[in-house]
Amino acid sequence: AGEWLVSGLGADGATSPSAATMTNSDAKLALPSPFSSPAASGPAPGGLQPEEGGPSAVRSCGGVGVTLENSNVWKEFHRCGTEMILTKQGRRMFPYCRYHVTGLEPTRRYALVLSITPIDTYRHRWNLEWEPSGPGEPHTQASSRVFPHQDSSALGKVWMASLVSFYKLKLTNHCLDQEGLVMLHSMHRYRPSLHVIPIAEGEDLGFDPKLLYLQLFSPKVMTFTFPQTEFYAVTSYQNTMITQLKIDYNPFAKGFREDSGSRRLTKPRPEQSQAGKEDTRSPGLSSARPDGREGTEQIVTVSGVLLTSATESIITQSSRTAGALVHASVLLASKSA
DNA sequence: TCTCACACCTTTGAAGTGG
DNA sequence: CCACTTCAAAGGTGTGAGA
Numbered sequence: 001a002g003e004w005l006v007s008g009l010g011a012d013g014a015t016s017p018s019a020a021t022m023t024n025s026d027a028k029l030a031l032p033s034p035f036s037s038p039a040a041s042g043p044a045p046g047g048l049q050p051e052e053g054g055p056s057a058v059r060s061c062g063g064v065g066v067t068l069e070n071s072n073v074w075k076e077f078h079r080c081g082t083e084m085i086l087t088k089q090g091r092r093m094f095p096y097c098r099y100h101v102t103g104l105e106p107t108r109r110y111a112l113v114l115s116i117t118p119i120d121t122y123r124h125r126w127n128l129e130w131e132p133s134g135p136g137e138p139h140t141q142a143s144s145r146v147f148p149h150q151d152s153s154a155l156g157k158v159w160m161a162s163l164v165s166f167y168k169l170k171l172t173n174h175c176l177d178q179e180g181l182v183m184l185h186s187m188h189r190y191r192p193s194l195h196v197i198p199i200a201e202g203e204d205l206g207f208d209p210k211l212l213y214l215q216l217f218s219p220k221v222m223t224f225t226f227p228q229t230e231f232y233a234v235t236s237y238q239n240t241m242i243t244q245l246k247i248d249y250n251p252f253a254k255g256f257r258e259d260s261g262s263r264r265l266t267k268p269r270p271e272q273s274q275a276g277k278e279d280t281r282s283p284g285l286s287s288a289r290p291d292g293r294e295g296t297e298q299i300v301t302v303s304g305v306l307l308t309s310a311t312e313s314i315i316t317q318s319s320r321t322a323g324a325l326v327h328a329s330v331l332l333a334s335k336s337a
Numbered sequence: 338t339c340t341c342a343c344a345c346c347t348t349t350g351a352a353g354t355g356g
Numbered sequence: 357c358c359a360c361t362t363c364a365a366a367g368g369t370g371t372g373a374g375a
Contacts (some may be wrong), residue, residue: 085369247369252369255370
């Protein structure tokens with residue numbers, strides 16, 4: 001599948017001068033195939049291990065480029081060891097996976113699929129830091145961890161025209177095989193991957209995860225993995241820093257913020273969770289949105305062209321009311337200043 | 338470790354209003 | 357007819373108690 005080009009992206013979104021090119025064999029270490037066995041290397045206690053030099057927000061393969069859109073939020077969660085809640089009826093991910101795709105053939109059809117792969121074979125426990133606590137559960141059928149994007153399949157120009165969001169994906173610990181639910185084991189470690197599947201003319205893959213899963217074995221499929229999106233599946237939060245980050249960034253949890261005037265009690269606010277908070281949120285005008293948007297983020301493609309991809313989407317989503325338009329305008333002005 | 342009811346929140350769409 | 361506002365229902369949050 002050619003070479004994987006990994007460009008460094010600093011915390012401020014600027015390119016790192018230390019961009020590196022990885023060969024296929026190198027890439028297998030950092031960008032495992034969804035079908036490979038869990039990593040041979042041992043579990044990483046004390047939170048998820050970032051790539052050397054920090055996780056990048058950009059991946060490219062065979063001319064196709066993928067940018068993890070809300071990378072700054074992911075990175076902040078990643079530093080604490082991201083946790084995702086599992087519930088019987090399914091819980092949405094937060095942050096969720098949102099990508100900007102470039103380099104597709106405009107008139108060719110593609111299916112975009114998200115898979116969630118176990119990283120290791122251990123069960124973990126939280127003891128002020130994440131540590132392995134024994135052998136893990138046998139992993140469920142891989143096809144139950146595949147989530148096709150609701151717009152699949154669509155033309156390349158359609159995928160490239162807007163952000164590809166998997167906000168509808170829900171995580172569960174019940175094996176009911178319900179549509180839209182991805183079945184995971186609690187206290188296990190997972191990593192999402194985006195798969196771009198080119199569709200041959202006249203071919204119809206439908207929306208069946210099992211059928212799409214089989215397609216992932218095709219050599220023409222391109223897989224993009226971002227280490228900063230790794231997470232621990234849990235049924236209740238273990239690390240209070242993660243709880244606080246979720247409350248800070250997820251608008252649906254606004255009622256738990258200290259400044260919301262809520263009478264509800266919240267857990268003591270860990271001081272560490274405040275670090276870097278001002279970079280992404282403004283007092284009185286949070287740039288975090290229910291779908292995880294944090295405003296325009298500079299994206300660097302493989303050709304070095306700067307993009308401001310979230311902008312259009314924000315305006316579209318915010319055009320419901322004049323107030324929301326002002327919100328979008330302020331975002332644009334502040335980011336372009 | 339997991340489940341559930343709960344209060345609080347945002348989103349969404351229908352209905353109403355005014356130019 | 358269109359743009360905007362208001363309102364209520366639906367559904368997404370973390371909490372905390374209990375199993």
